[in-house]
Amino acid sequence: MRLLVQITAYLLPLFWASQVASADNQIIIETQQTALVIRVDKDADPTMVYLGKRLQQPTEYGLLTGNGKRGEDYTKIYNSVYTPAGGRNLLEPAIQVTHADGNPSLDLKYVRHEKSDLADGIVLTKVYLKDPQYPFEVTLFYKAYQKEDVIEQWSSIRHTEKKPVRMQKYASANLYLPAQSYYLTHFHGDWAQEMKPEEIQLSAGLKVLDTKLGTRADLFQAPSFLLALNKPADEETGEVLAGTLAWSGNYQLQFEVDPLRNLRLISGINPYASEYTLAPNKEFVTPAFLFTYSASGTGTASRNMHRWARKHRIPQGEGNRLTLLNNWEATFFDFNEEKLTTLFKDGKKLGVDLFLLDDGWFGNKYPRNNDRTSLGDWQENKQKLPHGLGYLIKEAESAGIRFGIWLEPEMVSPKSELYEKHPDWVIKLPNRAEYYFRNQLVLDLSNPKVQDFVYSIVDDMLTKNPTLGYIKWDCNAVIYNAFSATNANQSHLYIDYVQGLYKVLERLRTKYPTLPLMLCSGGGGRVDYGALKYFTEFWPSDNTDGLERVFIQWDYSYFYPAIATCNHITDWGKQPIKFRTDVAMMGKMGYDIVVGKLDEKELSFSQEALKTYSRVKEVIWKGDLFRLVAPYKNNLASLMYVSEKQDKAVWFSYLVSNRYQEGSQAPIRLKGLNPAKKYKVQELNVYPGTNSRINQNPAVLSGDYLMTVGFNPVVDARRTSVVLELTETN
Template sequence: MTPYQRWTLRTDATSYTVRLSADGPWAELDAWGPHGVETGPSALDWSHRTHFFTPADAAPAEYLPYGLRPFTGADLVASRPGEERGVWWEFAGAEEDEGALRLAFTDEVLGLRTVLCYRTVPGTDVILRWTEFTSSRELRLERLDSAAVTVPVTGPARLTYLTGQWSQEFQHTRLDLSRGTFSMGSTQGAPGHAYAPWLAVQDGENGPAYGVALEWPGNWHLTAQAEPGGFVRVRAGRVPHEGAVYLTPGETLTTPRLACAFSAEGLDGLSRVWHRYERHLSGERLRRPRKVLYNSWEATAFDVDAAGQLELAKTAADIGAELFVVDDGWFTGRADDTGGLGDWYPDPAAFPDGFGRFVDDVRALGLDFGLWIEPEAVSPGSELYAEHPDWVYRIEDRPARLVRNQLLLDLGRTDVQDFVIGTLDRLLTEYDISYLKWDMNRPPTERSRPGAGPADRLDLDAQHVAGYLHVLDHLRSAHPHVTVEGCAGGGARVDHATLARTDVLWPSDNTAPLDRLAIQYGFLHAHAPHVMSSWVTDAPGVFDPRSRSLAFRFVNAMCGVLGIGADLRHWDADQRAEAARWIARYKDVRDVVHLGEARLLGSPRDVTCGVQYDGADGRTVVAALSTGPLDGAPLVPGRPARLRLRGLDAAATYRDADSGAAYSGAHLLHYGLPFAWSAAHDAELVVLTRE
């Protein structure tokens, strides 16, 4: 074995090269970038001279344990129970296959075998990384990260990440990190509203972009450390609720996967890498049209009855909706948010002719039917809780804390999983339901399972995640015709594990026009348009109260999967006619929006911004929005605003399908599309056809 043994993984446009270090028993990143980047001296090489720390602390290591890397951030902290922490391993061999690599390291004294796993994703520029641990003795793992990646920088590293709170998720945030440590994460049993498990790193503001995203819908962390040697090292992994995970002899533990992506085209190019990856995750279901839905929540809230819902459904069908979803309030005991959760039977008082008859009546209007449900939640006054009080998370002899007047079921229990699966099977079999909105409106607080053994040995977070994914997998296999929307009080559970098992995700409960524009701008940096559920409502602004037109709300919502959530009973004939026109336009372009290449044009901080979608059929769809003063003069009086397009053929001609105007690609790239904004015209959808 030579100390310079190397392995290269290749994606569609990138190379990722790993080498064995000459300084010790670990793997290092040698090169990551466009094809051929591995030929030449490594940009991650270093002087190999260290003072007051070790070579392992200075190395661009792929993965190192505490013991070998004591000072600058270890990825694994392990010990025998009650003994000193630390792993000192030796290289134990490599297994290489097309698009896959496994590097093994063993600590014979500790009895631990660690395998670093790599796999490329065909048709994308994503490499998946994870780690497997197998023990021959009982071990305690305090830290068990999935992977680490290293980015060379010449100055401060530009970090881009997504922050927020409930109703203000996915805010596009930047930080220049010259020295020190940046960390974010969640201990709420879900990715959470505050941070998304996604990060981009650039060498300066406009450099190539390196990105990571953790596939884990539970507790997590993501940490970036600007190290003295000119590296930024990013590591990510799950965070056990109990503080550590115990391995029993012979057991193998696999960490969540960390998706690693690169684009030479900066953040804009990196977003398209993530979009292609998420289209890969959707698989054949990507070809299923995302139907225009109407959701009744904002119109009726808990006041659900057959007559009122059918009135809304008839109006929704008249304007072109294809799917009607009854939200919270359809089941027994649900007059408000204090009761009913867990007793998932339609309220006979609300549906006097039977729920099946109601569903049939909706479908007779030409609409598919969908239903909201919160399978992990239970109300203290429900029959379910009375029968199974032991099914909720609780700490013996401590009060149960209510969040949103509800408790959380312990989905790590197999009997709870069986109950949830049985409930879903019953509803989806008994009624003609083709759409399911899965919500989660509270995090776990008193997270314990009395009587199940020592509390620090349960790994409850991982068990809940496993139960959640098991139920979603069952939905996929047993009810493949059902479209599943993921939601957690808005965007608190958006990650690749959830996304791979659902069809659309709900980014936020905030549907106000300019607030939603900022949310979607951040969301589309990390996630694809075909998974972004977005509604047109009458909601006023929460953080940005400036009014915008119905056209603005439609064009903004058409940037993803279009839905309507307004109380249509209060819209006049002109508003309904305008809505029908926008829905018809959306149906004509949704394949381009969902399957095309998306480019973010400007940002909500600009007076004009938008999203460009380039379809395989030669059409380019531009959703343009005005965020500035609506006086028709964003620059000088009488001069229209301009939105420069990208990625077009400069020599080609592009014709506006509505106006008939022709533009050269060079004109659109250099000057852009013109928009004369006014109080009556603050949004536009332009469809260009390449001639």
């Protein structure tokens, strides 16, 4: 009898939950490994009841109760899928509006939902919501990439009220996650200190990550995070959500541990100084919030993001990239045609694909001989380049390499012809003193005339020089004294600026679909998947010190693939050229050095390294990344890229501490290999005049052995960087 009572006590709640769920409208959004479940109750309130590992039996989603609620939810909408303000909500809202009649409340009820297959493995779910008292609608979009286990979420807002509606907040996503504890890793920094990770345990209340810089928005805080549930996650274990907002302007990420100890995550455009007036019958579309869930650590999450980005977001993400030689550290602003044509020959001798001419090539009334003039005057400087860019392009091609150019088309120097002719094109307050960031101001891309001007800069250059092979697009200033001389709604400026930038880039990408474009912003001040819809690659940091780059590139790799990460060998830092080259090889490699100053061994090493890179780059760019030893907790950093077929791998290891006798004192266990295959282990990038003990007697070991026992790359003070290649063999 006692057993019967116990069984009944266990089964009754399950029976009740299934009965409730079957009566409700349940929306299931799935990838191969992840599920997000929305339930609509009898009052038509849509709530999120699950986000986590996909269940094998879909019918069991109906057994879910109120998403882990551990007490009384006074409002019944703590876990709303898109929390409205002004009604019965007591927590942070996802959307806040004031209707045309002045009513500051909003209530969003479920209307319907629909699913459609957009392509192989991509399913779009639309959830339609409406206020029962006002003709105000919100549509939630969930694009599920099945194979990559990534969900892209955004919202669309529209109304047919008689007059405009004022929107104070308009998030892209509103997630709800139950756990015992939450560990947030966010990434902050400054110029040359990008992507510094910091992990904190979230406590009751609200944690906000945001930016108010307007442009160069990532300078202090990246719009990306890792969120571990219940306990801190590592590479292979733990539940983790990796998220990032695809927006190149002011953003806001909010993490609220509610009174029931569940976590509410709200992501979107920062509402700071950005109340948006939405006219009747107009649609406002928020940027996409991208996230992936992993039940097996951060490694799986980052590999999901990499596959998604290569296949679905970054232009030519599964294509080729050009190695290049940049002139900046060789000449700075001091160059002429003779110097440049000599550098073309150096580039060819080195073995790169392209020469990139950096800052200083433009301006005549105000020559660009320093960083205080000429931005906006994009004509060749006649004194430095009397024959124009066309001549340089032909000379480079005659030398056997392609030619690329640096631009900063969103900015203007106060000392420029453009500023003198069009002061109304500049973002500045009319009654305040001008305040400069790096001696420059920002052009008002909310103005369609400015958009046309910026587009024409690039289009005219490419029309005149159709074989121009590359553009580095820089953005060095933030927005001070935000005011537009032409925008009727000043509170729209921050949003309209980014949308104006995207309009320009969309036009350029449509006309020049295969043009390589580098996204740069004084280093890594603008790295996000909103901009990377148009750019083939990005510049992570102006800090190219080899040791610093181990850390910077490590943290970018959680969200961005190697094929999009530009890594240059420069004279920054004290590491030998082998170390700097090995670090740069973990992505899209380039050079910013004076080739003529390399000694015989350095030049020979660099030439061979480029040949090696050409042979193994496909594995690095398109392989799966496995982090083996983290530099933050060890004296080593070690990671490897494994090809999709698991027949090849490239393994990088670095000494990051110079303490006495530090190094790889024991074998490192590898990951991602096929345990049944055998692999030959050989060392790459061996410096001239040195011998590799590994190559003297190459090991042939099974994937099982390498992942169970491991292999010692022999990193120490004499071998501070080691690159190994694993190749399947019989």
